[in-house]
Amino acid sequence: MRDPQPRQDDPQKREGLRERKRRETSQRISDAALELFLNRGFDATTLDEIAEAAGISRRTFFYYFASKDDILTAYLGRRTDELMAAVRENSSAGEPIDVVCNALIKLASKFGDRKTIATAGLVSGSEFLGIRNQGRYLTFEQGVADALFELWPKKERRDSLRLVAMVSIGALRLAVDSWLEHGGKRPLAKYIEEAFRNLKAEI
Structure with a gap:
């Protein structure tokens, strides 16, 4: 008898993990930005500061948010x-x-x-x-x-x-x-x- 074929990973499960990681990263960026906004002021906070506080690159920031304005409106x-x-x-x-x-x-x-x-x-x-x-x-x-x-x-x-x-x-x-x-x-x-x-x- 042939060994059964190894079960393939469930695509929906993989997608679920990707979505969860995306949500976690988005939340981390949002939390870091909001703390900076509240401590330094919205206008005084730069995108580079947000990226650094969230532990991501500036390029990654734009994968999640179009601007720092979007962080506030998304939060609410x-x-x-x-x-x-x-x-x-x-x-x-x-x-x-x-x-x-x-x-x-x-x-x-x-x-x-x-x-x-x-x-x-x-x-x-x-x-x-x-x-x-x-x-x-x-x-x-x-x-x-x-x-x-x-x-x-x-x-x-x-x-x-x-x-x-x-x-x-x-x-x-x-x-x-x-x-x-x-x-x-x-x-x-x-x-x-x-x-x-x-x-x-x-x-």
Whole structure:
């Protein structure tokens, strides 16, 4: 009997390892850059300093990010998948607006660290970065809508679910603005609760 052929490596497993290494490197660059931004200032930090702090070459930096601006916007924009998952996980909360509210409140605990507050402050203080960050809210809105479509799949409900996504992300924006204005002294979840309470009182 012939010996069985050695099993070939699973291409999907290899791809998974590559993707994990890529994510880890991207995270290392992001973490190093954010520390420099917070300690030295965004404008004063150079790409060479970021590359050196992350232990990579300048050329490798551009494989992961187009510019140092992208690091900030990417950092604040990583929440879409988490938000969609949270909406799905809170499907028992009741009506769609309550589902989204609960999801946002549960995610809010991840937004309260010093780095997030300071990074959001850097973005809001820059007109250019602030404009780019507005696109992240549109991404949040679409992610919420897609998650709601999964929970309530009837096509005739799509317009009303899109409206729920729009006003919910609008409430989130107001909550985040108030939270930053007060320097994160109270938990973000409190501002989200207040924003949704005010929203419901007006509709």
